[in-house]
Amino acid sequence: MTHAEMSELYELYALGVLEPELAAEIERHLNEQCEYCWEHLRSAMQVTAALAGTAEPVSPPRALRRRLLDSVRHGRPAAIPSFAVFAFSAAALACFVFFITWQVATHSTQKQIDALRHERDQLRAAIEVLSRPETRSVEFGKTENGPHGRVLLSGNGGIVFVGSQLPQLPAHQTFEMWLVPANGAPKPAGLFRLNSAGDSVNVSPLPLDGSTKAVAVSIEPERGSNEPTTKPILVVPLG
Amino acid sequence: MPAEKFIYETAGMQAGAKAEARAIELLRARDPQGLAAAYDLYASPAFALLVRITRDKIVAEDLLQEVFLRLWNHAQEFDSNRGTLGIWIMSIARHLAIDHVRSAQNRFSTKLRPIENADAPCFLRNPNTEQSRITDQQTVRDAFATLNAEEKRIIELAYFEGFSQTEIASRLEQPLGTVKSRIRSALQRLRAAVGEVGQQ
Structure with a gap:
C-alpha cells in the first residue's frame, strides 16, 4: 500500500472501523516509525477524539476523585474495593470455618471434609493475594443475574478468580481457568467447581507475566484438559 | 482569543500543554498529585464520553476509575513523544466503555476479543502541537x-x-x-x- 493510499485510511483506522487486515497493515507500517504516517495519524486522531465532544457534558461525582486519590496514596488501587472485598472474604472464611465445624459434626464424611478444606485453603490463599499492596482487580460482569465477579492479580505471582452465577455443572465436568497470552496457546491455571455457597474461587500460583492478556474459563471433563476443549464461557481481558 | 486558550477553555480544560506536561512528570515520579492534575484536566470529558457510551452513570464511574488507574499504573510506559495525555485518556475511556457494553451484550458469547488491539491507537507523535489537543x-x-x-x-x-x-x-x-x-x-x-x- 502506498502512502497516498494509506493516508486515505487513517481516519477510518482512528475511528476503529477499518477492516482488520487493513488495520494490521497500517500498524505494521507505523511500527516502522514512518514519520509521514505518524503525522497523518496524529491529525486523524484529533478528528476522532473530537467526537467525544458531542457527548452531553456531565461531571463525575466529587467523591470519586477523592476515592481515587486516597486509594493511590495508600498504595492500593481504587478499582479494588479493598475493604469490601477483604471484609467479604474474611466473612466468607469465617462462615466456612463455622460451616466446616458444623459439617464435621453432623456429616463427617471424609469427602465432604476434604472438599471444605479445599475451599477454606482457596479462600485463605485468596485473602493472602488480596492483602498484597500491589494486587489489582479486574471486574467482569455487572449484573447480579449473570456470571460476574473479579480476577485479582498480584505482580508477585498469584491470580485469584472469584465468580458468582456460573452455571451448575454435572459431576463429570469441571471449570478450568486459562491464562491467555497474546500469542500461543492458553495455559491451564487450575480446576474449580461451585463451592457450597454456589460461588467459585480459584487461586492459581502461576506467575503473571506481561504476555498474559486475559483470563478465560471453560467447561472441561472432570479431570481437566491440557488445552481448552470447549469454547470459554468467560473471557476477562486484563488490560 | 488565541487558539490554544480557546480550545482549552471551551472544552472545560483550564490548563494547557504545560499543565499536561507537569501531570505526566509527576505521574512518572509516582506522585499522586500527577494523577490529581490529570483527573482535573480530563475526568469530566472522559466521564461524559463514558456515560454517553454506557448510558449508565454507575458503570461510567467504575470505568472512569479504571481509566485513571491504568494511567497511574502505566505512567512509566506512557510515551509523550507519541501522544497527548488527553487523547490517550479519551481513547482508553472509549475502548473500555465499548468493551463493557459489548461484554454486557454478549455475556454468554465466547468469542475472544482482539485483546492486543484493545487500546490502539492511542498515541500522537508530538503533544505540543495545536492539532494534538482535544x-x-x-x-x-x-x-x-x-x-x-x-x-x-x-x-x-x-x-x-x-x-x-x-x-x-x-x-x-x-x-x-x-x-x-x-x-x-x-x-x-x-x-x-x-x-x-x-x-x-
Whole structure:
C-alpha cells in the first residue's frame, strides 16, 4: 500500500472501523516509525477524539476523585474495593470455618471434609493475594443475574478468580481457568467447581507475566484438559 | 482569543500543554498529585464520553476509575513523544466503555476479543502541537450538526458503539460502499471544523 493510499485510511483506522487486515497493515507500517504516517495519524486522531465532544457534558461525582486519590496514596488501587472485598472474604472464611465445624459434626464424611478444606485453603490463599499492596482487580460482569465477579492479580505471582452465577455443572465436568497470552496457546491455571455457597474461587500460583492478556474459563471433563476443549464461557481481558 | 486558550477553555480544560506536561512528570515520579492534575484536566470529558457510551452513570464511574488507574499504573510506559495525555485518556475511556457494553451484550458469547488491539491507537507523535489537543465541544457539535441523519447515525455507530464498517452496513441494511462513502464525507466535514479551530 502506498502512502497516498494509506493516508486515505487513517481516519477510518482512528475511528476503529477499518477492516482488520487493513488495520494490521497500517500498524505494521507505523511500527516502522514512518514519520509521514505518524503525522497523518496524529491529525486523524484529533478528528476522532473530537467526537467525544458531542457527548452531553456531565461531571463525575466529587467523591470519586477523592476515592481515587486516597486509594493511590495508600498504595492500593481504587478499582479494588479493598475493604469490601477483604471484609467479604474474611466473612466468607469465617462462615466456612463455622460451616466446616458444623459439617464435621453432623456429616463427617471424609469427602465432604476434604472438599471444605479445599475451599477454606482457596479462600485463605485468596485473602493472602488480596492483602498484597500491589494486587489489582479486574471486574467482569455487572449484573447480579449473570456470571460476574473479579480476577485479582498480584505482580508477585498469584491470580485469584472469584465468580458468582456460573452455571451448575454435572459431576463429570469441571471449570478450568486459562491464562491467555497474546500469542500461543492458553495455559491451564487450575480446576474449580461451585463451592457450597454456589460461588467459585480459584487461586492459581502461576506467575503473571506481561504476555498474559486475559483470563478465560471453560467447561472441561472432570479431570481437566491440557488445552481448552470447549469454547470459554468467560473471557476477562486484563488490560 | 488565541487558539490554544480557546480550545482549552471551551472544552472545560483550564490548563494547557504545560499543565499536561507537569501531570505526566509527576505521574512518572509516582506522585499522586500527577494523577490529581490529570483527573482535573480530563475526568469530566472522559466521564461524559463514558456515560454517553454506557448510558449508565454507575458503570461510567467504575470505568472512569479504571481509566485513571491504568494511567497511574502505566505512567512509566506512557510515551509523550507519541501522544497527548488527553487523547490517550479519551481513547482508553472509549475502548473500555465499548468493551463493557459489548461484554454486557454478549455475556454468554465466547468469542475472544482482539485483546492486543484493545487500546490502539492511542498515541500522537508530538503533544505540543495545536492539532494534538482535544478540540472544543461546541465546535464539534456545530460540525456534527451539519451532518445529515444518516451520516450522524453512522458516525455514532462507529465512534460510540464501536461497530466496523461491515457491521454498520449490515445493521443499517445499506451497501458497504454507501457506508464507507458516508463515513468519509462525515469525517471530511469534521476534519475541516477541527482544522479551522487549530488554525485560529
